[in-house]
Amino acid sequence: MTAPAPADVPILQTASSLVELTLDTYVRLQRLAFGGGASAPAPVRELLVAAVAALERARTDLAEATRDAGGRVQTDPDPEYAPVVEQALPTVRGPGDVVGLALTLEDVLAQTLVSDVVELSAPPVRATVAGHAAAAARRKALLLTLQTLLASGRTELVAAPPDLLALPPGAGTVGFPDVLFPTEKASPPTEGTPR
């Protein structure tokens, strides 16, 4: 098995910093009644639960890869987006805001991980990161769908299972807008290195 190289360390640290921030934000959103509480739409509440579990796995995997590459594990949140979250959280007023904030973070995380797959030197670590990129992309797809439905004002459409006859046709495709996953919002590899 090819071990990750020292040059991979900042890439993995930045990925870790985004995972830390996204995970912490999800946990805080779960505490809101309309995020993880009783008044939250079931798909939103279930997404937060699944996201926390998946991001905890990502944190563990990235930490192991960082150590294997000879680096120090990054446990701090991403410095670029942490202030954005702190500014946004007090303005979250309903499920649509929960979805919007989560979508912002997931898009950056997924795009960064996809970019990382190309940049990392060791194929096994690439595959691990690709798996987490796919998981983030799954969450992005669901968030895009939920955002569209919530923006329509018909909150009854955000249900599990959904009423297929009532859903607009666009709900079937809004979750996958790109043929190839974009990377223009990917964080640069040194953004999340320890200070």
Added chain:
Amino acid sequence: MTPRPFSRRGFLVGLGALAGAAGLAACSNEAPPGPPAPGAPPSPTTTTSTDPAAYEGEVAWVALGAALSGLAGDLLGQAATGAGQGRFGAVPAVVSAYLSGAAAQHVAHAEAWNRLLTAGGRPAVTGYPLTVEPALRERLDAARAPVDLLGLAADLTGTVAATVTRIVGEVTDASAVTLAAGVGPVVAMHGATADFLLGRPPTAPTDPIAGALTPDALTV
């Protein structure tokens, strides 16, 4: 013609065309182009490529990506066509849109994998030379309702996503890694949408390559 290493330049030409298609899709609320219209000539159901020795080593993983993306595009496209013809009862518009949209992206992925093969001097994969093809076609033939189509789509996209993630760890060519990195998450998004439409709770596989195919599944 002597096969040569994958040409990054040749691949990037193809990738540029794909990015253009992505841009167009992103600028439109319409579903991407779907499968052939009813009445169009049917696509081949079982075909093989030409040179048995063409796909070896790393190239076989790329050929696997081409064959599997092509098969997914064909099956979901046929599901969309059948839905339009009333084969599966009353299919909600959102399901038809999903099938058409996902099919079009799978077809685009197959074309990109094939461009990578031909840029390296290998033949493009024609048809769907995979051991899993007959069983998947039987499952489509047995479908009777929209939920059957969505279940097939969820399982099929799960296999494609796992396989493409596996490919990321098996290839070293930069162009192949780049393509796999961009394709895998999009296929995962297809799966997430199918799960939502089915009313399944969101999840992410703990083992992202569980159920992945390997080049042993190629019949060429």
